[in-house]
Each structure stands twice: as C-alpha cells, then as structure tokens.
Amino acid sequence: MRYKDTEDLKIKSTKTAKIEAKDLSYKTLNEKIREALKNGCKKIVLDNVCGQRYIGDGLRGNDVQILIKGVPGNNLAAFMDGPKIIVQENAQDGIGNTMNAGEIVVHGHAGDIAGHSMRGGRIFIKGDVGYRAGIHMKAYKNLFPVIIAGGTCGDFLGEYMAGGLLVVLGITHNCTNPTSCSPEIVGDFVGTGMHGGMILIRGRLDTRKLGREVRIAPPSDEDISILTAHLKDFCKYFHLDRERILETSFIKLYPYTHRPYGKVYAY
Amino acid sequence: MAKAKKLSEFRVERDEEKCIKCQVCVRMCANDVHTYDPETDTVRADSFKCVGCHFCEDLCPTAAITIEYNPTQTKENAHWKRESIYDIVKQARTGGILLTGMGNDQAYKNYFDHLVLNASQVTNPSIDPLREPMELRIHLGRKPDKIDCRLQMTEEGRKKYQIRTRIPPQLELEVPILFTAMSFGSISLNACKSLAKAACKFGTYWNTGEGGLHRDLYPYAHRAIVQVASGRFGVNEEYLERAAAIEIKIGQGAKPGIGGHLPGEKVSEEISHTRMIPIGTDALSPAPHHDIYSIEDLKQLIFALKEATRYTKPVGVKIAAVHNVAPIASGIVRAGADFVAIDGIRGGTGAAPTIIRNNVGIPIELAIAAVDQRLREEGIRNQVSLIAAGGFRSSADVTKGIALGADAVYIGTAALIALGCHVCQKCYTGKCNWGIATQDPYLTKRLNPEIGAEHAGNLLRAWSLEIKEMMGGMGINVIDSLRGNREQLRALGLNEVELRLLGLKHAGEAW
Ligand code: SF4
Ligand code: SF4
Numbered sequence: 001m002r003y004k005d006t007e008d009l010k011i012k013s014t015k016t017a018k019i020e021a022k023d024l025s026y027k028t029l030n031e032k033i034r035e036a037l038k039n040g041c042k043k044i045v046l047d048n049v050c051g052q053r054y055i056g057d058g059l060r061g062n063d064v065q066i067l068i069k070g071v072p073g074n075n076l077a078a079f080m081d082g083p084k085i086i087v088q089e090n091a092q093d094g095i096g097n098t099m100n101a102g103e104i105v106v107h108g109h110a111g112d113i114a115g116h117s118m119r120g121g122r123i124f125i126k127g128d129v130g131y132r133a134g135i136h137m138k139a140y141k142n143l144f145p146v147i148i149a150g151g152t153c154g155d156f157l158g159e160y161m162a163g164g165l166l167v168v169l170g171i172t173h174n175c176t177n178p179t180s181c182s183p184e185i186v187g188d189f190v191g192t193g194m195h196g197g198m199i200l201i202r203g204r205l206d207t208r209k210l211g212r213e214v215r216i217a218p219p220s221d222e223d224i225s226i227l228t229a230h231l232k233d234f235c236k237y238f239h240l241d242r243e244r245i246l247e248t249s250f251i252k253l254y255p256y257t258h259r260p261y262g263k264v265y266a267y
Numbered sequence: 268m269a270k271a272k273k274l275s276e277f278r279v280e281r282d283e284e285k286c287i288k289c290q291v292c293v294r295m296c297a298n299d300v301h302t303y304d305p306e307t308d309t310v311r312a313d314s315f316k317c318v319g320c321h322f323c324e325d326l327c328p329t330a331a332i333t334i335e336y337n338p339t340q341t342k343e344n345a346h347w348k349r350e351s352i353y354d355i356v357k358q359a360r361t362g363g364i365l366l367t368g369m370g371n372d373q374a375y376k377n378y379f380d381h382l383v384l385n386a387s388q389v390t391n392p393s394i395d396p397l398r399e400p401m402e403l404r405i406h407l408g409r410k411p412d413k414i415d416c417r418l419q420m421t422e423e424g425r426k427k428y429q430i431r432t433r434i435p436p437q438l439e440l441e442v443p444i445l446f447t448a449m450s451f452g453s454i455s456l457n458a459c460k461s462l463a464k465a466a467c468k469f470g471t472y473w474n475t476g477e478g479g480l481h482r483d484l485y486p487y488a489h490r491a492i493v494q495v496a497s498g499r500f501g502v503n504e505e506y507l508e509r510a511a512a513i514e515i516k517i518g519q520g521a522k523p524g525i526g527g528h529l530p531g532e533k534v535s536e537e538i539s540h541t542r543m544i545p546i547g548t549d550a551l552s553p554a555p556h557h558d559i560y561s562i563e564d565l566k567q568l569i570f571a572l573k574e575a576t577r578y579t580k581p582v583g584v585k586i587a588a589v590h591n592v593a594p595i596a597s598g599i600v601r602a603g604a605d606f607v608a609i610d611g612i613r614g615g616t617g618a619a620p621t622i623i624r625n626n627v628g629i630p631i632e633l634a635i636a637a638v639d640q641r642l643r644e645e646g647i648r649n650q651v652s653l654i655a656a657g658g659f660r661s662s663a664d665v666t667k668g669i670a671l672g673a674d675a676v677y678i679g680t681a682a683l684i685a686l687g688c689h690v691c692q693k694c695y696t697g698k699c700n701w702g703i704a705t706q707d708p709y710l711t712k713r714l715n716p717e718i719g720a721e722h723a724g725n726l727l728r729a730w731s732l733e734i735k736e737m738m739g740g741m742g743i744n745v746i747d748s749l750r751g752n753r754e755q756l757r758a759l760g761l762n763e764v765e766l767r768l769l770g771l772k773h774a775g776e777a778w
Contacts, residue, residue: 030574053567058504058575075558078571081504094558097571098495100503113558117499119543135557136498140543160553162544196548258548259531265620266363 017041022048026073030054037064045069051092059083062101074111077104080121093130096123101143105237109151118145118164122230126238127151129168131187132159137197139163148234155187158253159211162196167227169202169245190214191253195260199253200227202245210253213260219252277319278335279312285331286310292323292332297698297710320691322700354621365622368694368704370521370615370658370680373625378632378761379664383774385755387742394744396735402745403731405675407512407652408437408581409605435605436581438492438512440675441470442731443746444665446723447610447656447677448494448516448585450478452529452538452550453617453694454683455711458703461686461719463487468720469727474677477516477527477552479541480506492583495572497526498552500542504575512581512605513572515565517556520614520631520657521624523587527552528618533697535706566602573603581605588612588634588657589627593641599651600642606652608677609634613658615680617704618695631657632671636769639672639751648751662733671769672751685726686719754778 017036021029029052036044042063046055049070056066056077064083068076071089078097090108094116102121112130115123120143128151135156137145145164150171158166170185191199192211200219207216219227227250228242235242279300288310292301298316301323303309317334324332341349354365387393394401415431446462453476460483466473467490474492475484479501484491493510495502507513518524529538529550539546559565565584572582583606584599586592592609599607611631616624635655642648655668656677665676684690687701694704702714734746743749757774758766766773 026574034577054571054574057571058507058577060504074567075571079502079504079507079575094567094571097558098499098502116558117502119503132557136551136553138544140539140545143543159557160551162548162551193551193553195551196545261528261549261551264364265366266357266361 015039015041016043016045018045018047020048021046021050021052021070024052026052026054030057033059033066037061043067054078056080056083056085071108077102090127091125096121096147099123099145107238110149112154114149115145115147118147119143120145122146122233123148124234124237125149125151128153130154132156134158134161134164134166134199136160136162137164137166139197146230148230150234150238150240152185153187156189156192157186158191158194158197158199159189160193160195161191161199161255162194162258164197165226165230166197166199167202167230168200171202171240171245191255193260194253194255195258196255198223200250201253202250203248205251213255213257214253215256217252217254219250223252224250275315275317275337277314277317278337279314279317279323280333280335281310281312282331282333283309285329287329287331289328291326291328295326295700296323297700297705297707318691318693318696318698319689320693320700321689364620366618366695367621367624367692368616368618368696369690369692370613371624372692375612375630378630378765378769379660379667381759381761382632382667382756382771383759384663384666384670384737384741385757386740391742393742394739396732396739399739400744401735401739402747403442403734405440405443405652405746406437407440407606407654407674409435409651410649411435412649436512436579438472438581438606439470440472442727443669443675443734444727444730445471445492445654445675445677446473446682447614447679448474448476448492448514448519449617449679449683450476450494451481451484451541452476452478452533452706454703455699455705455714456481456483456537457711457714457716457719458683458686459484460487460716461714461723462682463491464716464720465723465727466490468724471727472511474514475501475510477501478538479543480509481537481541485509494585495568496552497554497556498550500544500550500552503543507572507576510580512583513576514606514608515556515568515572515582515584515604517559517565517584518587518589518610519585519616520587520610520612520628521616522619523589523623523628524554525620525623526554533706538706562598562602565599569603583608583652583654585610585656587614587627588629588631590629592629592634593637596638596653597641597645597647600647604651606654606674607638608654608656609638610677611655611657614656615658615683616694631655631668633768635668635671635673636753636771640770643751662730662737665730666734666737666749667756669746669749670752670755672753674750681726682723685722686714 045067051073053073055072058079060081062082066085068087074092075094080102081100082102084103087106091106091110093111096115096118099118104123106125109127110125110129114133117136129149131154133153148167150169191214194213300316411432419427451459463473477494477496488509492512494514494516496516531547531549584604585608588611612628652674654675655673699705702711758771
C-alpha cells in the first residue's frame with residue numbers, strides 16, 4: 001500500500017508539515033521536524049528520505065504522526081515517547097531503540113536490533129526483521145512493548161528479553177501461501193537469556209533453534225486474546241486477513257525462570 | 268571427609284571488664300556476630316561471621332570491642348596463601364563464581380606511590396594559595412580547535428570581546444573531582460543523596476550509575492551525569508532531559524568486559540521504580556551494548572543521545588582501562604564523545620567476580636599517560652575531556668593524575684569512606700552495616716544524608732585545599748596549567764619501559 005498524500009494519515013489535525021528531505025543531512029532534517037512540531041504541527045510528511053538517521057529521536061507527544069516516504073536511516077525513533085511513525089519502505093538498524101511509547105509501522109523490512117531495550121509502544125513490520133529483534137525488551141507497569149514481524153527474523157530473537165510480546169508470523173516471507181509457510185521463520189538461539197515476556201511464533205518451530213533459557217507451550221486463551229488485539233491493528237495497517245493468520249496455530253516461548261543466572265555465584 | 272572449615276578472617280575480641288552488656292553490638296551487626304546469653308549474662312561473638320567492617324567497634328560505648336585480623340591458620344606459604352586455599356574450599360562446596368565488592372585489593376605495583384611532585388625553588392616563585400588567587404575550576408567538554416574572538420566597541424565606547432565560535436556544551440566544575448557512577452541499587456538512596464547534595468553544594472557532579480534516577484534525587488539532577496548502560500535501565504526521555512550530561516557506560520575498571528547483574532531479591536519496589544522493571548526480576552546488563560559492535564556504532568549511540576537532547580548537553584563514554592585503551596579512546600573521541608572516562612584496574616564495584624576484579628585491566632596511571640599521549644600525537648586532545656577513575660585515595664593521587672594528563676578525576680571508594688565505609692569488600696551481600704551498600708531500611712537509616720553530604724563535602728574541600736597547596740608550591744595558579752604537565756612529576760624506582768610509558772623522567776633528572 002502507498003500513502004499518496006497527507007490525507008492517508010487519516011487523522012484530524014489542524015496543521016500539517018511537508019518536508020522535502022532530499023539532500024538534507026540528518027541534523028538539518030531533524031531540526032526541521034522539531035521546528036514543525038514547535039509550530040504546532042501534528043502531522044509531518046517527509047519526502048525522499050534517504051538514510052537520514054535518528055528521525056523521531058526523543059520526540060514526545062501521543063498526537064504526533066510522521067509519515068516517511070523513502071528509507072530512513074539507523075536509530076529511527078530512538079528514545080521516542082509517544083509519536084507514531086509510518087515508514088513506507090524499508091527501515092534500517094535500531095528502530096525503536098530504548099523507545100518508551102508510540103508506534104512504528106514499517107511497510108517493508110527492518111534491519112537488526114529492532115526494539116533494542118524498548119520499554120513500551122509497538123513496532124509493526126510487514127516484512128522481515130534482522131538479527132536480535134526485541135533484544136532486552138522489558139515491560140514496566142502499564143508499559144508493554146510489542147513487536148510483530150510479518151515475515152521472518154534473524155538469529156537471537158528476543159535475546160535477554162525481560163518483558164513484552166514478540167510475534168513472528170512468517171507469512172510475508174517470499175511466500176505466496178500464508179497458510180502453509182514456512183520452514184525457517186526464526187534464526188538460531190531464539191530467546192537466549194530471556195527472563196521475562198512472551199514470544200509467539202506462528203507455525204512450526206525447530207526446537208534446536210531455541211536458547212537454553214526458554215520453554216515451549218501452547219498459548220493460553222489469554223495469550224491469544226492479547227495477540228488478537230494487536231494483530232487487529234497490524235492487519236489493518238497492512239491489509240492482511242487476521243482470521244487466516246490465526247488459522248495456523250502459534251507456539252509460545254517463555255522463560256523457565258525470571259532469574260536465569262541466580263545460581264552461578266558463590267556467596 | 269572433614270567438615271569444611273570456614274575462613275575466619277577476623278577475631279572479635281571483647282574486654283569483659285569494659286563490656287557493660289548494653290547489647291548495642293547484638294542489635295546492630297547485620298551479620299549477627301554478637302549474641303547475648305541471658306543465663307550467664309554475657310555477650311558472645313561468632314568471629315566466623317565477622318566481615319571486619321568495624322561498625323560495632325565504632326558504636327561500643329565503652330570501647331570494649333576490638334576487631335583484629337586473625338593470624339594465619341594455614342602453614343605459611345608464599346605461593347599457597349590463605350585466600351587461595353579458602354577460595355578453593357568455598358568453590359569446591361558451591362561450584363560457583365566467587366563474588367566481591369570494592370576495588371582490586373591485590374599488591375600490584377601502585378604507580379602513584381612511585382611518583383613525586385615538583386616545587387619551585389629560587390628560579391621561579393611559589394604561590395601562597397591562602398592569600399593569592401588559585402583556580403581549580405575546569406570545564407569538561409569538547410573544546411573547539413580555535414576560537415574566533417572579535418573586539419567590539421560598545422555604544423558607550425567601551426571595548427568588548429565577543430566570542431563567535433559556537434562552544435559545545437560544557438560542564439563547569441569548581442573542583443576537578445567528581446563522584447563516580449554508583450547506582451541506586453548498588454548503594455542506598457541515602458548514600459546517593461549524600462553524594463548528590465555534596466556535589467550540588469560544592470559545584471561538581473555526581474553520577475547515577477545505571478540504576479535510573481530516583482524521584483527524590485530530582486532536585487540534584489541538574490548536577491547529575493546519567494548513565495546509559497547496556498541494560499538501558501531507567502533510561503527514558505525524561506531521564507535524559509533532567510540530566511546535566513550523559514555517560515554511555517561501556518565498561519568499568521572492576522569488571523572490564525563483563526556485564527552487570529543485580530539479583531532479583533535486591534529489586535525492591537523503589538529500585539523497580541527507578542530501573543523501570545518489575546519487582547523481583549534480575550536486572551541483567553549484557554556484557555556489550557548490542558547496538559555497539561564498533562566505533563561507528565558507538566558514534567550512532569552518541570549522536571542518538573545528542574539528537575534526543577538537542578545537542579544541549581555533553582555526551583561522554585566510560586570505558587575500563589584495558590591493553591588497547593589509547594587507540595580505543597582515540598576512536599571514542601573521533602566518534603564524537605565530549606568526554607572519556609577511563610576506569611583503572613583498581614576501580615570499585617558493588618559486586619563483581621573476584622577473579623575478574625583482581626586480574627583484568629591495567630592501572631589508571633599508565634592508562635592516563637597512554638591516552639593523553641596518543642590524543643596529543645593525533646592532535647585531538649582538545650576535542651575531549653579526560654576523566655580518570657580507579658583508586659584515587661588522596662589529593663596527591665588526584666594531582667598526579669592531572670599532571671599525567673587527566674582533566675578531572677572520579678572518586679568512588681574515597682567518597683564512600685567519607686560516608687563511613689571501612690572497605691570490608693562485602694558490598695555484594697547487601698548487609699552493609701554502614702548503611703551504604705544495602706537496601707535494608709534497618710541499615711540504610713543509619714546513614715543520615717545531611718551528615719553524609721557534609722562529610723563528602725568536607726572531603727572535597729580538604730582535597731581542594733591540599734591541591735591548591737601543591738599547585739602553589741609548583742608555582743602554578745590555574746589547574747589547567749597542570750594538566751598533562753609531566754615535568755612536574757618525577758618517578759622513583761621505575762624502569763626504562765615504565766618511564767617511557769608514563770612519559771616521565773626519573774627523580775634526579777633536571778628539566
Ligand atoms: S559489626 Fe562488623 S566488625 Fe562488628 S562484628 Fe559485625 S561484621 Fe564484625
Ligand atoms: S560500602 Fe559497606 S559493605 Fe561495601 S566495603 Fe564499604 S562498609 Fe563494606
């Protein structure tokens with residue numbers, strides 16, 4: 001799906017800013033974004049983004065939306081606390097680094113360490129995600145981070161994961177038949193060092209790929225209802241059929257203890 | 268098999284004549300060493316449990332208690348020392364990694380003790396710091412290569428200089444000493460408060476460590492350096508916003524290359540709140556930052572933080588002093604850091620594997636000299652401020668560190684000693700009798716933050732007076748002129764290699 005103009009953001013807002021990002025350094029571009037926000041803009045459309053880093057870095061405000069046309073650079077939405085960012089194409093490494101709240105919607109693939117140490121908010125990736133997605137994600141009180149990848153993921157998914165929800169669907173991975181996909185949804189060492197939260201993998205899973213700290217179980221009704229709620233928005237963004245996705249069962253991975261390394265020390 | 272004999276490091280001696288059976292020691296020792304036997308009306312001690320913190324000795328109203336080092340119990344052996352034997356016994360029973368607290372206690376060569384300072388005689392006058400102006404103020408941060416300064420005439424016809432160069436953000440310190448990173452978690456809130464207050468009062472900075480910023484510490488946040496470590500605990504936009512500066516923690520002198528681990532039982536409600544993790548879960552700090560595998564990656568995090576704080580505050584990087592420290596520091600400067608903190612092999616900790624603490628890293632003296640030298644050779648020394656850490660015990664160590672090339676010095680253990688610490692090295696047990704390295708409310712209330720702040724502040728005052736005396740003696744009245752001024756140092760009893768590495772002449776050699 002393509003967002004043709006600002007109307008596609010479908011939000012009621014008084015002020016919209018359109019920024020031409022071509023040939024701008026990240027510093028200038030981000031200054032312009034902050035400037036627009038300071039002027040009361042709530043919607044910002046960035047045209048021709050090409051690798052500029054740190055877009056949305058440290059931005060606050062639940063009512064702020066940024067539409068990125070092009071490919072943003074690393075650390076998109078790092079330390080972000082509230083806004084929503086839509087990326088029309090691929091995103092690079094480190095999206096949502098230490099993010100506190102907000103939403104990132106990526107219509108293509110995303111690079112490594114998506115959601116590093118993310119504490120809240122949601123990251124929806126239509127395609128694949130790289131290595132170490134959701135590393136050290138953690139939940140706290142009413143903050144509950146969620147990452148859903150429609151495609152596959154690289155090694156070390158959910159490493160050190162301490163809270164929140166990580167979902168890998170494996171449906172958009174070069175595969176035309178979402179119901180019978182896919183042999184290699186996850187990479188190796190899934191959930192190594194995991195000590196909190198939940199990973200849901202759709203379809204089959206080779207147990208040799210699991211880290212030592214995780215256990216397998218069928219998801220409970222409650223798990224499924226949490227998943228269903230987030231999938232609803234995921235499917236809305238990417239025009240996918242939720243019911244069909246849910247036809248295939250999910251495997252739940254959870255840490256066998258929230259104290260994986262409690263016994264290695266002599267006191 | 269014989270019963271495992273526990274190590275009794277100390278002997279608790281009680282002078283029965285002096286003991287009035289008040290039982291203060293019974294109530295106060297968190298290690299339950301003392302017990303009262305009502306039948307015989309005597310207070311007894313189980314020396315095996317004593318960690319040698321001297322708290323009871325300090326409290327006993329009649330000075331009846333003496334804590335003594337227990338003479339060796341094994342046959343004297345220069346190789347198989349008592350510690351080695353008992354460590355093996357402990358590990359044979361538990362199969363675990365040995366833990367410890369505080370800094371390296373091994374008898375490695377201490378270079379500070381082999382350095383002497385200069386003083387003026389005849390050929391240039393010394394300065395009396397009590398009567399003449401003496402400046403200890405420094406600015407930490409990136410300095411421009413050159414400054415564009417224009418002379419202007421005001422409307423009233425007066426001369427005025429205007430600096431046109433944009434100066435990057437700086438921290439202004441009234442004394443070149445900062446309190447090093449100690450998290451709420453590794454130390455008590457009262458200990459944090461004591462240091463934070465003292466830093467604010469004295470015009471220097473304290474460091475949150477990787478434990479987040481407790482709301483009770485918000486009033487002191489304008490003088491806080493906040494850490495961003497691999498676990499990112501407590502890091503959010505507000506945390507970055509409140510701080511004076513940000514420090515990316517890569518490593519720590521007491522445990523270079525390994526991660527941190529606050530056990531779940533220490534994650535109380537308050538700690539859970541500042542670290543922003545649920546109560547009772549282990550707070551695991553991975554060994555590396557997984558978004559940093561290279562200098563280029565480090566640059567990204569530095570600039571992600573600068574962008575998030577709109578280039579308004581310095582962003583520094585803390586590393587442990589390791590073999591390659593000089594090229595690494597050079598990379599860090601080139602990655603855009605405003606300051607580099609280097610923690611030597613004697614750097615303290617709340618908990619670290621003993622084997623790591625005692626065996627990994629290099630002394631800070633050599634690291635300062637190597638880094639300062641390298642940055643000068645590359646012509647980038649001005650681009651960064653260098654904070655040295657790891658075992659600074661006195662104003663002399665600080666002065667020598669600055670003369671070797673540091674801009675400022677972080678103190679940790681020395682600051683805790685000012686609050687009462689007796690360096691018993693049991694910080695990891697959470698039973699610190701002095702109310703410092705503990706979260707037990709019964710123990711933490713022993714440390715009054717007002718008094719703690721006063722003592723920590725007194726230490727800063729005393730050391731600054733002494734530094735001024737030493738500077739005055741050298742005929743230097745601005746601390747900036749001492750930085751990297753190695754002619755003011757001479758070495759005593761060091762070999763050629765050491766002299767070369769430290770960039771020093773031996774005592775006896777003239778300029
Ligand atoms: S208070 Fe400290 S010195 Fe005294 S007996 Fe207890 S552990 Fe030993
Ligand atoms: S802080 Fe407490 S436990 Fe740690 S060395 Fe000092 S007195 Fe001992």
